[in-house]
Amino acid sequence: MGYTWNWHVFLEPSPEGGTYLSFLLDGLLWTLATAAAAWLLALAAGSAVGVMRTLPWRWARGLGTAYVEIFRNIPVLVQLFLWYFVVPEIIPAAWGNWLKALPDASFYTAVTAIGLYMSSRVAEQVRAGIQSLPPGQQMAAAALGLSPAQAYRHVLLPVAYRLILPPLTSEMLATIKNTAVAMTIGLLELTNRARAIQEYTFQVFEAFTAAVVIYLALNIAVTCAMRLLEHRLAVPGLIRTK
Amino acid sequence: MMTDFDYAVIVDSLPYLIGEGLLFTITLTAVATVGGLILGTLIAVMRLSRRTPLPQLAALYVNLLRALPLVLVIFLFYFLVPYFGQWLLNTDQPVKVGAYYSAFITFTLFEAAYFSEIMRAGIQSIPRGQIAAGQALGLSSWQVMVNIVLPQALRNMLPVIITQTIVLFQDTSLVYVLSLTDFLGAASKVAQREGRLTELYLFAAAVYFIVSFSASRLVARLKSHASLAAKPQ
Numbered sequence: 001m002g003y004t005w006n007w008h009v010f011l012e013p014s015p016e017g018g019t020y021l022s023f024l025l026d027g028l029l030w031t032l033a034t035a036a037a038a039w040l041l042a043l044a045a046g047s048a049v050g051v052m053r054t055l056p057w058r059w060a061r062g063l064g065t066a067y068v069e070i071f072r073n074i075p076v077l078v079q080l081f082l083w084y085f086v087v088p089e090i091i092p093a094a095w096g097n098w099l100k101a102l103p104d105a106s107f108y109t110a111v112t113a114i115g116l117y118m119s120s121r122v123a124e125q126v127r128a129g130i131q132s133l134p135p136g137q138q139m140a141a142a143a144l145g146l147s148p149a150q151a152y153r154h155v156l157l158p159v160a161y162r163l164i165l166p167p168l169t170s171e172m173l174a175t176i177k178n179t180a181v182a183m184t185i186g187l188l189e190l191t192n193r194a195r196a197i198q199e200y201t202f203q204v205f206e207a208f209t210a211a212v213v214i215y216l217a218l219n220i221a222v223t224c225a226m227r228l229l230e231h232r233l234a235v236p237g238l239i240r241t242k
Numbered sequence: 243m244m245t246d247f248d249y250a251v252i253v254d255s256l257p258y259l260i261g262e263g264l265l266f267t268i269t270l271t272a273v274a275t276v277g278g279l280i281l282g283t284l285i286a287v288m289r290l291s292r293r294t295p296l297p298q299l300a301a302l303y304v305n306l307l308r309a310l311p312l313v314l315v316i317f318l319f320y321f322l323v324p325y326f327g328q329w330l331l332n333t334d335q336p337v338k339v340g341a342y343y344s345a346f347i348t349f350t351l352f353e354a355a356y357f358s359e360i361m362r363a364g365i366q367s368i369p370r371g372q373i374a375a376g377q378a379l380g381l382s383s384w385q386v387m388v389n390i391v392l393p394q395a396l397r398n399m400l401p402v403i404i405t406q407t408i409v410l411f412q413d414t415s416l417v418y419v420l421s422l423t424d425f426l427g428a429a430s431k432v433a434q435r436e437g438r439l440t441e442l443y444l445f446a447a448a449v450y451f452i453v454s455f456s457a458s459r460l461v462a463r464l465k466s467h468a469s470l471a472a473k474p475q
Binding site for chain 2: 079212216
């Protein structure tokens with residue numbers, strides 16, 4: 001191959017001060033911060049919408065369905081652009097200017113866009129989890145005199161969350177991967193920094209190999225942590241728990 | 243504000259948005275679906291084979307690609323494919339591939355990883371008796387796979403395959419990072435040129451929504467149809 005490898009590039013000083021290695025690891029921190037914040041948003045909004053889709057009221061189910069269909073049928077990149085370019089224009093001018101002047105605007109935009117996009121997928125998992133429970137659970141809760149809210153809080157959700165941990169792990173990994181899309185609005189996360197190193201130094205394969213290794217490590221770490229959690233939270237007496 | 247929403251800019255650029263942008267998006271989706279499905283089926287068969295390096299290699303490929311963000315893979319392949327071509331064709335210089343063909347190669351290879359998992363699930367859902375019956379008829383294991391197992395696996399997995407194609411259709415918007423003129427790229431170029439970001443991005447969102455939503459309705463109908471067909475008579 002006509003390519004000259006130079007792994008020492010990571011020890012060379014970057015234009016931002018520090019070495020290229022610290023430059024890349026800084027990107028990892030942005031990836032982690034964005035993914036963590038987006039995941040919390042996805043989990044909160046997704047749980048609310050997922051629950052709505054199982055409620056006995058037609059309007060609540062309809063609203064939840066509309067939410068899910070809108071957020072999952074528009075590409076995440078388009079949603080990101082809508083939040084970044086369009087929302088500041090269509091809200092009152094004073095708010096729009098405040099939004100545009102916000103420091104780290106690309107970070108907040110990425111968290112909002114990716115968080116809400118992922119929330120539609122989390123909502124589907126939460127709904128599936130609740131609906132997979134035998135109807136007797138809800139009836140038993142009602143027979144004990146629990147209000148519907150109490151039934152969700154103390155009976156349905158605790159079991160449903162434990163059942164959907166494996167798919168939630170995939171959604172969590174998807175959230176991490178989706179943060180790379182935010183490079184298009186200038187967020188200096190991992191993929192963006194790998195690309196920047198390629199532009200500064202032309203050592204494209206070192207930069208991207210390092211990013212690949214970091215993403216893999218991140219994946220393995222999350223998967224292992226969630227396995228552990230699954231094991232600890234397994235519902236006793238089900239086929240899947242030994 | 244929404245009061246000066248300019249419909250004309252969308253209407254005027256419609257031939258470009260649809261004829262160039264959406265056409266490329268659909269071509270890329272179609273090529274990557276067909277290519278990814280063929281390659282993915284091969285990988286799935288490899289993964290279920292018992293010859294030692296094959297399942298491990300297939301698993302490595304699938305798990306590696308599924309762990310990486312698509313944006314990263316788009317860049318990586320954009321830079322990697324020319325060198326790979328040089329090695330493959332034994333030329334002096336890296337082969338000039340360009341962003342356009344690089345996108346087709348990347349999406350086909352990337353989607354193959356996802357389709358292979360779908361096809362693996364499909365193959366594993368076929369009762370063993372089917373294979374035994376094929377062998378009893380004197381078919382070779384290759385013939386059993388191609389004539390008996392794969393057609394049923396494909397049919398059973400059709401809703402999941404279409405769902406993945408909808409995801410792929412949305413994901414092709416990421417070729418934006420290579421400055422290609424897919425549907426979003428076209429909308430973005432018009433938006434920048436005319437200074438009409440609100441109109442163009444809302445229009446793009448609406449088109450993606452209509453296509454994806456209609457396709458997902460089709461999947462829902464297919465699923466209810468399949469579950470009816472699966473009911474014992």
